[in-house]
Amino acid sequence: MPRPSRWDDVVAAAARVFSEKGFGGASLEDVANEVGMLKGSLYNYIKSKEDLLFAVVRPDAEELLTCARDLKRTDLPASEKVRQIALVHVEIIDRHLPYVSVYIQEIAGKGISQEWTDMDREYMTLVEQVFLEGVESGSFDPALDTRIAARSLIGALNWMTRWYEPGDPAQARAIAAQLSDIFLSGALARRRS
Amino acid sequence: MPRPSRWDDVVAAAARVFSEKGFGGASLEDVANEVGMLKGSLYNYIKSKEDLLFAVVRPDAEELLTCARDLKRTDLPASEKVRQIALVHVEIIDRHLPYVSVYIQEIAGKGISQEWTDMDREYMTLVEQVFLEGVESGSFDPALDTRIAARSLIGALNWMTRWYEPGDPAQARAIAAQLSDIFLSGALARRRS
Amino acid sequence: MPRPSRWDDVVAAAARVFSEKGFGGASLEDVANEVGMLKGSLYNYIKSKEDLLFAVVRPDAEELLTCARDLKRTDLPASEKVRQIALVHVEIIDRHLPYVSVYIQEIAGKGISQEWTDMDREYMTLVEQVFLEGVESGSFDPALDTRIAARSLIGALNWMTRWYEPGDPAQARAIAAQLSDIFLSGALARRRS
Amino acid sequence: MPRPSRWDDVVAAAARVFSEKGFGGASLEDVANEVGMLKGSLYNYIKSKEDLLFAVVRPDAEELLTCARDLKRTDLPASEKVRQIALVHVEIIDRHLPYVSVYIQEIAGKGISQEWTDMDREYMTLVEQVFLEGVESGSFDPALDTRIAARSLIGALNWMTRWYEPGDPAQARAIAAQLSDIFLSGALARRRS
DNA sequence: AATGAATGAGCCTTCATTCAT
DNA sequence: GATGAATGAAGGCTCATTCAT
Numbered sequence: 001m002p003r004p005s006r007w008d009d010v011v012a013a014a015a016r017v018f019s020e021k022g023f024g025g026a027s028l029e030d031v032a033n034e035v036g037m038l039k040g041s042l043y044n045y046i047k048s049k050e051d052l053l054f055a056v057v058r059p060d061a062e063e064l065l066t067c068a069r070d071l072k073r074t075d076l077p078a079s080e081k082v083r084q085i086a087l088v089h090v091e092i093i094d095r096h097l098p099y100v101s102v103y104i105q106e107i108a109g110k111g112i113s114q115e116w117t118d119m120d121r122e123y124m125t126l127v128e129q130v131f132l133e134g135v136e137s138g139s140f141d142p143a144l145d146t147r148i149a150a151r152s153l154i155g156a157l158n159w160m161t162r163w164y165e166p167g168d169p170a171q172a173r174a175i176a177a178q179l180s181d182i183f184l185s186g187a188l189a190r191r192r193s
Numbered sequence: 194m195p196r197p198s199r200w201d202d203v204v205a206a207a208a209r210v211f212s213e214k215g216f217g218g219a220s221l222e223d224v225a226n227e228v229g230m231l232k233g234s235l236y237n238y239i240k241s242k243e244d245l246l247f248a249v250v251r252p253d254a255e256e257l258l259t260c261a262r263d264l265k266r267t268d269l270p271a272s273e274k275v276r277q278i279a280l281v282h283v284e285i286i287d288r289h290l291p292y293v294s295v296y297i298q299e300i301a302g303k304g305i306s307q308e309w310t311d312m313d314r315e316y317m318t319l320v321e322q323v324f325l326e327g328v329e330s331g332s333f334d335p336a337l338d339t340r341i342a343a344r345s346l347i348g349a350l351n352w353m354t355r356w357y358e359p360g361d362p363a364q365a366r367a368i369a370a371q372l373s374d375i376f377l378s379g380a381l382a383r384r385r386s
Numbered sequence: 387m388p389r390p391s392r393w394d395d396v397v398a399a400a401a402r403v404f405s406e407k408g409f410g411g412a413s414l415e416d417v418a419n420e421v422g423m424l425k426g427s428l429y430n431y432i433k434s435k436e437d438l439l440f441a442v443v444r445p446d447a448e449e450l451l452t453c454a455r456d457l458k459r460t461d462l463p464a465s466e467k468v469r470q471i472a473l474v475h476v477e478i479i480d481r482h483l484p485y486v487s488v489y490i491q492e493i494a495g496k497g498i499s500q501e502w503t504d505m506d507r508e509y510m511t512l513v514e515q516v517f518l519e520g521v522e523s524g525s526f527d528p529a530l531d532t533r534i535a536a537r538s539l540i541g542a543l544n545w546m547t548r549w550y551e552p553g554d555p556a557q558a559r560a561i562a563a564q565l566s567d568i569f570l571s572g573a574l575a576r577r578r579s
Numbered sequence: 580m581p582r583p584s585r586w587d588d589v590v591a592a593a594a595r596v597f598s599e600k601g602f603g604g605a606s607l608e609d610v611a612n613e614v615g616m617l618k619g620s621l622y623n624y625i626k627s628k629e630d631l632l633f634a635v636v637r638p639d640a641e642e643l644l645t646c647a648r649d650l651k652r653t654d655l656p657a658s659e660k661v662r663q664i665a666l667v668h669v670e671i672i673d674r675h676l677p678y679v680s681v682y683i684q685e686i687a688g689k690g691i692s693q694e695w696t697d698m699d700r701e702y703m704t705l706v707e708q709v710f711l712e713g714v715e716s717g718s719f720d721p722a723l724d725t726r727i728a729a730r731s732l733i734g735a736l737n738w739m740t741r742w743y744e745p746g747d748p749a750q751a752r753a754i755a756a757q758l759s760d761i762f763l764s765g766a767l768a769r770r771r772s
Numbered sequence: 773a774a775t776g777a778a779t780g781a782g783c784c785t786t787c788a789t790t791c792a793t
Numbered sequence: 794g795a796t797g798a799a800t801g802a803a804g805g806c807t808c809a810t811t812c813a814t
Contacts, residue, residue, distance in 0.1 A: 006794090024217035027787060040790080041795050049788065079381065105298075109355035131380065140380045148371045149380055151356055152349035159348020162302035178341045186379030187324065187333045187342055188272065198777080220804060233807080234778050242805065392773090410603035413808060426811080427774050435809065465767065491684075495741035517766065526766045531757045535766055538758055541738020542731035548688035549730055564724045565731055572765030573710065573719045573728060574658065584798080606783060619786080620799050628784065779811075790800075 009035050010045050012098075015056045019098035023053055023106045057103040060096050061119055064089065068126040078134030079184050082153070085127060086183075087176040089157045093164060094172035101161040108158065127154060153183055202228050203238050205291075208249045212291035216246055216299045250296040253289050254312055257282065261319040271327030272377050275346070278320060279376075280369040282350045286357060287365035294354040301351065320347060346376055395421050396431050398484075401442045405484035409439055409492045443489040446482050447505055450475065454512040464520030465570050468539070471513060472569075473562040475543045479550060480558035487547040494544065513540060539569055588614050589624050591677075594635045598677035602632055602685045636682040639675050640698055643668065647705040657713030658763050661732070664706060665762075666755040668736045672743060673751035680740040687737065706733060732762055 013034035017026045028049055032039040046052045067088045071081055093100050107116050128150035134140030156179060164175070206227035210219045221242055225232040239245045260281045264274055286293050300309050321343035327333030349372060357368070399420035403412045414435055418425040432438045453474045457467055479486050493502050514536035520526030542565060550561070592613035596605045607628055611618040625631045646667045650660055672679050686695050707729035713719030735758060743754070 022215075022217060024215060028789090029787075037794090038796060039788085040797075043789070044794055082380070134380060139382060141378075141382045144375075144380050145368075145371045148368055149375055151352065152372055152375060155349040155352020155355075156345035157348075159344065159351060162348075163344055175341055178338045179345055182337075182342055182345060182379065183375060184379045184381050185334075186375065186377045187275070187327060187337050188377050189332060189334045221806085222804080230777090231779060232805080233780070236806070236808095237777055408601075408603060410601060414810090415808075423773090424775055425809085426776075429810070430773055468766070520766060525768060527764070527768045530761075530766050534754055534757045535761055537738065537742055538735035538761060541735040541741075543734075545730065545734025545737060548734075561727055564727045568723075568728055568731060568765065569761060570765045570767050571720070572761065572763045573661070573713060573723050574763050575718060575720050607785090608783080616798090617800060618784085619801070622785070622787095623798055775814080777812090777814105779809100781808090783807080784805090786804080787802090788800100791796105791798090793796085793798105 006035065006037075007045055010042065011052070011055050014052045015096075015098040015102060018053065018056060018106070019101040023049075023102065028052075053102070053106060056099055057107060060092055060099050061103055061107075064092055065119055065123055065126075068123055072126055072129065078130055078137060078139055081130045081133070082183060083177070083180040085130065086153070086157065086180045087173065089154075090160065090172050090176040090179075091169070093157070093160050094166045094169055097161065097164065097166040104158045104161050124150060124154065149183070153179075156183075199228065199230075200238055203235065204245070204248050207245045208289075208291040208295060211246065211249060211299070212294040216242075216295065221245075246295070246299060249292055250300055253285055253292050254296055254300075257285055258312055258316055258319075261316055265319055265322065271323055271330060271332055274323045274326070275376060276369070276373040278323065279346070279350065279373045280366065282347075283353065283365050283369040283372070284362070286350070286353050287359045287362055290354065290357065290359040297351045297354050317343060317347065342376070346372075349376075392421065392423075393431055396428065397438070397441050400438045401482075401484040401488060404439065404442060404492070405487040409435075409488065414438075439488070439492060442485055443493060446478055446485050447489055447493075450478055451505055451509050451512075454509055458512055458515065464516055464523060464525055467516045467519070468569060469562070469566040471516065472539070472543065472566045473559065475540075476546065476558050476562040476565070477555070479543075479546050480552045480555055483547065483550065483552045490544045490547050510536060510540065535569070539565075542569075585614065585616075586624055589621065590631070590634050593631045594675075594677040594681060597632065597635060597685070598680040602628075602681065607631075632681070632685060635678055636686055639671055639678050640682055640686075643671055644698055644702050644705075647702055651705055651708065657709055657716060657718055660709045660712070661762060662755070662759040664709065665732070665736065665759045666752065668733075669739065669751050669755040669758070670748070672736075672739050673745045673748055676740065676743065676745040683737045683740050703729060703733065728762070732758075735762075 010031070014031045017030045017034050020026075021030065027039075028042055029039040031052070032042055035042075042052075046055070068085065071084055071088075074081070076084070108120055111117055128146050131140060131144060131146035131149045135142055135144055135146060160175070164172075166172075203224070207224045210223045210227050213219075214223065220232075221235055222232040224245070225235055228235075235245070239248070261278065264277055264281075267274070269277070301313055304310055321339050324333060324337060324339035324342045328335055328337055328339060353368070357365075359365075396417070400417045403416045403420050406412075407416065413425075414428055415425040417438070418428055421428075428438075432441070454471065457470055457474075460467070462470070494506055497503055514532050517526060517530060517532035517535045521528055521530055521532060546561070550558075552558075589610070593610045596609045596613050599605075600609065606618075607621055608618045610631070611621055614621075621631070625634070647664065650663055650667075653660070655663070687699055690696055707725050710719060710723060710725035710728045714721055714723055714725060739754070743751075745751075
């Protein structure tokens with residue numbers, strides 16, 4: 001039974017453990033137990049506990065950011081961009097909930113380091129620019145406070161890590177659609193006429 | 194729970210320290226330094242570190258819940274109830290950001306104990322019922338998924354603890370208004386007539 | 387309701403608490419709770435925790451020693467002196483079990499200080515001398531090892547603090563009689579004639 | 580319970596330290612110093628301080644109990660059983676004084692847990708049954724109170740931990756013989772003829 | 773005499789990290 | 794790559810003691 005490097009096992013175990021106990025509350029021994037090795041052995045894979053945190057968190061953070069960057073270069077209407085952002089964000093949560101939970105719980109908005117602060121801010125800015133485009137193109141309400149709209153959308157999406165139960169991509173897409181509807185059209189019934 | 198001379202100082206210091214370093218990352222020595230006493234002396238006020246966490250968090254959690262309960266008995270229209278919830282929620286964040294941050298970061302949705310799980314769920318339910326009322330009364334879109342609407346509103350509000358800078362009640366009210374507008378009417382420009 | 391000094395309450399409470407939890411395992415707060423005051427208040431009565439230990443233990447230790455000294459000056463036969471020693475020792479245990487327990491558990495043979503070592507040794511010596519008298523007068527077996535006899539008698543008596551349930555003086559006297567019988571005549575049945 | 584390289588050193592050191600300072604009075608740092616490691620390192624061997632106490636104490640407690648059980652199945656005369664019990668008990672004290680001291684000081688008759696209470700009681704009962712056999716077979720005095728006899732014998736033996744200086748097995752055997760003689764024949768000189 | 777609060781030292785325990793094997 | 798052991802630095806908590814009121 002060939003057993004290649006267990007790097008992925010290690011990171012996945014860390015994601016599960018950190019997401020359940022928190023980064024501070026989890027010990028490397030917890031992680032090692034989850035992989036099935038001793039805590040000392042982890043140091044064949046990492047240089048420090050923080051290393052592991054970043055390894056858990058980086059791929060999805062980068063994927064999300066990349067998607068947002070790509071979307072920006074598109075010439076979809078703003079409303080469609082909102083829908084796309086929600087969709088991608090929700091899908092990543094559905095596929096990688098433990099990893100994303102750790103990011104949101106331990107890194108987002110914590111000012112851990114310049115690098116992460118920058119990523120946070122860039123994503124935030126990209127989303128805000130979508131709303132800005134919508135206002136400037138006249139398709140969004142000119143009274144819209146884009147700063148608040150963007151932060152609220154991201155907040156609503158991130159908060160999903162506290163209640164969403166992953167495993168059903170169709171449901172994930174439905175949630176993304178509903179959330180987009182709310183942010184685009186609101187809860188109020190449209191007066192027909 | 195004794196309330197001698199410096200009880201409030203102790204809790205306020207704990208709120209600040211926990212909110213900055215996290216409950217797990219903060220040591221009781223940090224808290225004691227912030228109050229200006231030695232860590233051993235804290236035990237004249239508390240029985241354990243967890244005690245302090247709950248003391249930090251309980252008053253505002255209860256206030257918010259009480260407001261939501263009171264609102265329920267009201268016969269305001271659903272849209273107005275949404276506005277009220279957002280307003281109260283934002284105002285508590287504005288007035289007690291460190292306390293609320295700790296609640297959201299350390300307790301909300303963590304299943305710490307039955308008591309807190311119940312509080313969480315009750316608040317959630319109360320908000321969801323507002324949206325349900327709106328749908329049933331015909332003032333909200335019949336296609337609205339109330340479960341997602343409620344969770345998204347709460348998520349957007351709670352996420353404020355990561356970016357809001359407190360101290361300006363007028364701005365707090367403005368944010369509440371904007372957020373309510375988005376959740377009620379959406380970002381899209383209304384086609385007049 | 388005139389309430390004189392509560393010195394005796396304090397010492398009695400300490401005896402109970404020390405005897406149950408051990409001197410090291412009991413906190414002054416435990417003692418204070420047992421008396422119904424706060425731990426700080428104890429320092430109106432004592433200068434240190436050790437003070438309290440000695441106060442608990444001294445009166446009975448001195449009484450026992452005095453009785454043994456008095457007995458020595460008597461000209462009772464050795465066998466009667468053995469009976470008397472057992473009787474007094476058992477009676478003190480019956481009347482003051484908690485106090486005596488503390489002495490035996492925390493002080494006897496621990497070399498705490500010269501004073502207590504001396505008391506220990508003197509009592510030991512007095513008992514040994516009784517056996518010596520018996521051997522020299524011919525009434526005790528000349529092969530008797532008085533050192534071992536004395537230590538065993540005292541050991542058997544002191545061990546009572548681990549199993550005796552006080553409150554019945556008659557039973558106490560019966561135990562003393564039985565114990566004396568064993569040490570004087572042994573368990574073996576006497577062949578009559 | 581792991582038995583790596585220095586497990587025996589750790590337990591032996593703990594026995595020495597606990598026996599000298601008491602379990603409560605000894606710190607794990609004391610134990611660690613005695614082995615030559617840091618207190619934190621002890622936790623590679625134990626899970627708690629209490630673990631260490633039990634590890635110190637269990638082997639000899641079990642050995643003594645096993646001997647008493649084995650003796651019971653024998654068909655030696657009661658008097659010989661008394662001699663055997665005394666012998667084994669004294670020999671264990673001679674060989675493992677620090678370990679046994681800890682047992683007697685910290686566990687015997689303290690009701691620490693059901694397990695230990697049971698061991699205490701079983702040994703007590705086995706000894707009492709020996710005296711009972713003697714009485715029923717007619718070789719012991721029919722007036723003998725077996726309950727008191729057994730408790731006194733055990734008390735006298737256990738008390739040895741307070742005065743015996745180990746290291747001379749021959750002397751240990753002599754003490755056992757003397758003690759047995761006393762409990763069997765008493766101190767009084769036999770009237771010849 | 774009693775109280776509430778504070779002190780400071782010490783203790784058990786945890787844990788990230790290192791390292792020889 | 795893995796392991797068992799050791800390290801050293803905290804951290805939560807206890808407690809004897811002090812002291813102003």
